[in-house]
Amino acid sequence: MRILLVEDETDMARALIAALNRQGIVVDHATTLDIANEAARNDVYDVALLDRKLPDGDGLSLIPILxxxxxxxxxxxxxxxNSTDHRVAGLDIGADDYLSKPFSTDELLARIRAILRRPARIGEASITVGKLRFDLNGRFAEAAGIRLDLTRREILAxxxxxxxxxxxxxxHALEEAVYGFDDEIASNxxxxHISRxxxxxxxxxxxxxxxxxxxxVIQASS
Known part of the structure; x- marks a missing residue:
């Protein structure tokens, strides 16, 4: 899973990125509307987390662009x-949810899971190739019915x-799926990761x- 986090508060961003990374989620962090706009036009995300009070404007203005x-x-x-008017404005312009600061990371993660469980977004539940099955909702893999012990980046790849x-x-596509754009990536x-x-x-x-x-490319063995 890849998330776009648009947040200019350094401490909050670091805490959120750490919490999301622990869940096996790649996070691209943007601190301004301009950076977020460019990221959204160059990458595909599963969820966007959007602050409102950004250095170059109200984050709500990014929603129509996204x-x-x-x-x-x-x-x-x-x-x-977090007034009622503020929450209504955010939801009316197209946000799926509105979480008032301060909040717990556990609550945020629960809301992300809830959004991704919505029927309109679930689609196919798993993909099978050969004897390998990848569960798209639980984000784990099984080989011949036995769950594999994979690292976060192995799961993403x-x-x-x-x-x-x-x-x-x-x-390039694999590196974008596995690493955030702030990560330093060694040439090999x-x-x-693929070898392991x-x-x-x-x-x-x-x-x-x-x-x-x-x-x-992954294919079933002949």
Missing amino acids: RGVQPGLPIIVLSAL LEMLMRRAGRTVSR ALDA LRGKLAGAAVQIHAIRGLGY
């Missing part, structure tokens, strides 16, 4: 502006490959092939 580039994107407003099973996924980091992932998929009747100069 809706324009990704119509189904769930948006949760996080704001100290496998999810991207499974969603595009049979098609080549570029290195992705290859190391291959080892954990023994018995799953799948293979991850490297396509020279392009990326990787």
Whole structure:
């Protein structure tokens, strides 16, 4: 899962990023409307968390832009502006939820899970390739019915490959799925993750092939 966090308060942003990372979520952090606008036009997100009082304007002004580039994107407003009028304004302009500061990270995570459980967003529940099944809601993988012990980044890489099973996924797309845009990425980091992932998929009747100069593809073993 990849989340766009638009928040200019450094301490809050760090706390939220740490909490989300512990849940296996990649976070792209934007501190201004301009940075968030550029991020939304270049990446696809599962959820956007949006502060209102930003250095270059009201975060609510970003909602129509986000809706324009990704119509189904769930948006949760996080704001100290918590009067009834403020909450109504946020929901009326298109936010899916409005959480008043201060709030607990546990509550935020619960609200994210609730939004992603909505029937209109669930879609298919899992993807199966060979004997490997990836649960899209629980975000775990099973090989021949046995749950695999995967790291957060291995799960993110496998999810991207499974969603595009049979098609080549570029290195760039995989790196964007696995790392936030603030992460420093060693040149061989992705290859190391894929190598370890291959080892954990023994018995799953799948293979991850490297396509020279392009990326990787996951396919059922013949």
